[in-house]
Amino acid sequence: ADLTDDLAAQVALRVDDAEDNTEVTAKVAARWSITERWTLRGSVSRNVHTPSAAQAYFWSTQQTYVGTGAVLESGVYPTEGSAVAQALGADSLDSETSLNLLGGLRFQASDRLYFELDAYQIEVDDQIVMSELLAGPEVDGILAAAGIDVPKQVQYLHNGLDVRTR
Numbered sequence: 001a002d003l004t005d006d007l008a009a010q011v012a013l014r015v016d017d018a019e020d021n022t023e024v025t026a027k028v029a030a031r032w033s034i035t036e037r038w039t040l041r042g043s044v045s046r047n048v049h050t051p052s053a054a055q056a057y058f059w060s061t062q063q064t065y066v067g068t069g070a071v072l073e074s075g076v077y078p079t080e081g082s083a084v085a086q087a088l089g090a091d092s093l094d095s096e097t098s099l100n101l102l103g104g105l106r107f108q109a110s111d112r113l114y115f116e117l118d119a120y121q122i123e124v125d126d127q128i129v130m131s132e133l134l135a136g137p138e139v140d141g142i143l144a145a146a147g148i149d150v151p152k153q154v155q156y157l158h159n160g161l162d163v164r165t166r
Contacts, residue, residue: 006033023048039106051093056080074153085156087146098124126159
């Protein structure tokens with residue numbers, strides 16, 4: 001909405017009401033026409049990405065026959081409802097959250113020529129990523145102690161990264 005002839009602002013709220021949680025996200029943006037040729041703009045927003053059913057429940061196993069005739073079983077196990085992933089320390093997936101900052105300066109050199117300079121920063125917390133490939137005697141021991149006979153190589157999705165992009 002135009003607050004004055006030179007200043008405009010926007011505010012937005014979004015409510016996502018899921019079965020197990022409610023998330024509120026927001027955005028605030030502003031544009032200031034400093035002069036007829038110079039404009040300054042910026043925004044701040046917070047976003048949430050709830051884990052999808054595929055991320056929480058994806059399950060895939062495969063068997064590979066190696067040269068000695070042995071079978072190597074590997075798998076990607078879900079964090080929800082999988083004794084394999086839980087035995088190795090997997091927790092339920094949390095929502096990813098992000099904070100987005102944007103700022104920009106615009107110069108209008110003529111009716112058809114504009115120059116713009118933008119800067120941004122996006123911080124994502126609890127990004128969902130695939131675990132490293134877990135294998136070896138220690139993993140076999142943990143799974144055996146939990147009464148799990150297979151597999152020999154395991155991966156699962158987890159909230160494993162906090163990243164910043166500029």
